[in-house]
Amino acid sequence: MKWGMVIDLEKCTGCQACTTACAMENTNLPGEAWQDVLFYHEGEYPTGQLKWLPRPCMHCEDPSCVHVCPTRATYKDPEDGLVLIDWDKCIGCKYCMLACPYGVRFFTDEPARVSPDIREAYPDEEKEWSPPYEMPEHKQSARTGVGVHRKGVVSKCTFCAHKIREAPEGVSDLDPDDPELVEYVPACVRTCAPTARYFGDLDNPESKVNQLIADKRGVRLLDHTGNRPQVYYLTGEGGAIPAFDDKQS
């Protein structure tokens, strides 16, 4: 199977609930937006434009980050298509951050983006910090980069591996409206109020995600890089992905 995400830009309201749900679920540091929403403006009053682009890790089929990792800490799992980081192997060299065309990776030891440093309020010797609301220990796993971050490593979106990997075998889509499946849905997909996000098996031609990609002509970001993301965008009637420039964020 191959997990993938579809993001409908026509529905996305730019609210950032994906960002905050992800941050609280995965105990990211403030501003460490594994799941960011990038805003752009163009033009001038009275005809100015405001646009936005939600951006998770693309979990590429051919990920640049995996190619450059000197310790094989970043790996592509052939079983379900996730791109993950083994924090036990990561040496924090940041090659992957340079190689990623989408800018979705974070070095955990960066200076605090919001001061005072929250890590000082909840210090920890082993991990980056000790948030009082961290997920239960049995959900955390250094080998998949899930849980409170380790010091001196790179972190990124895992597609909430700790949730989706517990889903019933063979399920085509993780529908957050289904009480039987809701616990396995990635945080950002689960909370998305306008239902701009869908999550399912790209290897299954019957899946809702494949249906949407087919019906609504899903596109991938920076397709020319050859990374072949497993995240597809639906741009709506006459829509387009806003000019993607990571530096603008």
Place this chain on the structure above:
Amino acid sequence: MSIRKVSVNRRRFLQASAGTGAVGASLGGIATLTRESGAQAQDTPAETPETKIVKNVCHQCPARCGIDVYVTNGRVHSIYGDLGNPIANGKLCPKGHFGTYILYDPDRFPGPMRRTNPDKGRDQDPGFEQISWDEALDIVAERLNDLRARGESHRFAHFYGRGWGASCAGLYGAFGQLYGTPNSAIGHSSICSDGSKMAKQATDGNYSYSAYDYRNTNYILNFGAGFLEAFRPYNYLMQIWGHIRTKSPKTRVTTVDVRLTTTGAAGDRNVIVRPGSDAAFALAVAHVMLTEGLWDREFAGDFEDGRNRFAAGEEVDPETFEENWVSGLPEWWNAVVKDATPEWASEVTGVRADTITEVAREFGTTRPAMALFERGPTAHTNGTYAGMAIHALNALSGSMFAEGGLMYQMGPAYGPPPAEADDYMDEHASEMQDRHPRIDMAGTERWPLVANMMQEVALNHLADDPYKLDTVMFYLTNPVFTAPDPTPWEDMLRETFVIDTSPFPGETAVFADLILPDHTYLERLQDTPTYPFEGWPMTALRTPAVEPVHDTKVFGDILIEIGKRIDGPMGDYYREIDSTENLLRHLAEGFRDEPGDNGVNDFESWKEKGVWYRKPYLWKQRRGRFYEWDGEGYNREMTEDEVAETLFKTPSGKFEVKSQLLEQHADYIERELDVPPERAGFPQYIPPRHTGGEGDLHLVTPKTACHAEGRGANLPHAIAVMQPTVGGNERTFVEIHPDTARARGIENNGRAVMRSDVGEVECVVRYYPPARPDTLVLPMEHGHWAQGRWAKERLSGHTGYVTANVSDPLSGLACYYTGKVTIEPA
């Protein structure tokens, strides 16, 4: 990798914060996740701890989204929307996820605190020492009993902001009645959104926000409501957005605002108007609808012979028009609308006339079509009239009580409380009834139409007019920071005995003599009847997810415990009420006769499901006739009297575009707003009276999507995403047109100072070319001086310090968005 070691650290944390491990075994509303973990690391403990889900209700805006709180080993680790709650539907807005952090906020008070430093001031450390609840409550009771014995009980005042339901703010009425004060309580609604309530009261007779059938509408004409940022219920509005923007036919959305927001950008058309000019735009839409014959004749009425006589600039003979459910339409046309051409409105609003005409034709030719508004148009001196002009479009489109239109909210089927205050009156309580005006003078000749006037309290107190307060108690409101031009509150709090009930430090607490800390919401048992939503009744229940982390008490119980300590029959009344839990158990008895659609029929099932609701809404207007639900459908046609009693609660029993209520106050309106008495009743545009002195730029101070009520400025994760549209991720920025900035020598990202005749604010600007060159936008968020370690002195500064304390004379709503300022480099 020593996870074991980490767990020791966490335990130490819990001990330090006086946390208790176990979730009470008696808690209802708990579902158990029993599935096995399939992806465990090798160092995972052998036994997987049980995770429980407790039903609660979010507290970060008024919306009341039901939440599932995940608790493992007595610790909350995540929050998601409750799939069974009709507002949340399993979803949340960006704020909802911060609840875990609020629970464990390291700046919380550990328990009741008494001030030891007699000197009060911004820079004075209160020198708080922790005391027991008995000591704290006895201090309050002694003070209140003394005041009452001296015959001065009116000098005690309660103030509240976000009241939730019968078990908190609902207790105030009886407290005031029995204790003998007219000031129980002064609500914050006049520094919130009373403009929309007044506009609706004046036209359709309902002093209320509207409920909306968004799901079935095909056109939304939105004036200044942050539909995708802050309008309530925000989470549900976004769910609706996903639906209406992809259904067939796609709902068309036009946004009229003074700035470019995500709401405007996500819709079909964004119209940027001059601040305070919304009424002119709405009137021109009405003008086009009438001249082009696009109004709903079945609802509003028609000319006797069906021939449209509405022509620009020409009066009609009211005798020739047969009104149906709209009262005063030809008179309104003659007095106001006939001259409100798109060309005229273009002059007032700065919007092209053909744009206004296009919007009017779209709105007029699409059904169902609704017009909505909130503070954007109403937080001006002309705000009530602006709201009326916008709301009148709902009369012309026939959307009142129609499918895809607007209605009002029904209340929950609560049973009677354990005791009635009327049975516990003593001589003093009876003597004090109507003896003194409220401290805010609401409902007096000074403010005849308003419900609250919180922003006047400090000034009235300091002027000893009508009197001085002695003791003041605050619940979920912080006017010493949030009121317009709030500094007089510091003087008032300096000379009164101040009780704050916030679990967190804040500006009020700096002046407090006593802190009686409330639970945070994840620790509370508390009812939350819905704000106006879809009309049918609903009330959700907060259930404690964990034992209190600190020595706190839910506000309702604080009030009840104080009541028990008051001498005479008042104490008996509160002993009969006993506790908020007892009160809620009595209220839930009402569900037995009217079980909820989800099976909730008593207190225990209410806790288990987290919400009681009962569809449908009972009334519907179709093609100019009103019907009542008969159990199967909207089949029973209502009489005019029934409609007047239930739906249009105006003197005429109709939607009044010639408001009899305002005509009754024509003298007051002429005195305050220079509106000639013969025009007092009509929705109309009058020029706003901008405040601030000689300022050359408008200042607008909106709330952003991450403005978590009262705490957003101290939530590190919220700070990081506070103002994403212009990159405000560590501080907030003043959005400024580059030409405006450059003309004043202000660089992009540069420090600047905003000034008005009220004061000045240090800020940081960000160039934003879509901004009106004459308008600055700064979110009301930062600049706190006492809200916690992350909030303290964060830029940009507080907008209240340049906002004049001027209010709409009709609604009483503080004119937050009508100020003018100057800006220059710092």
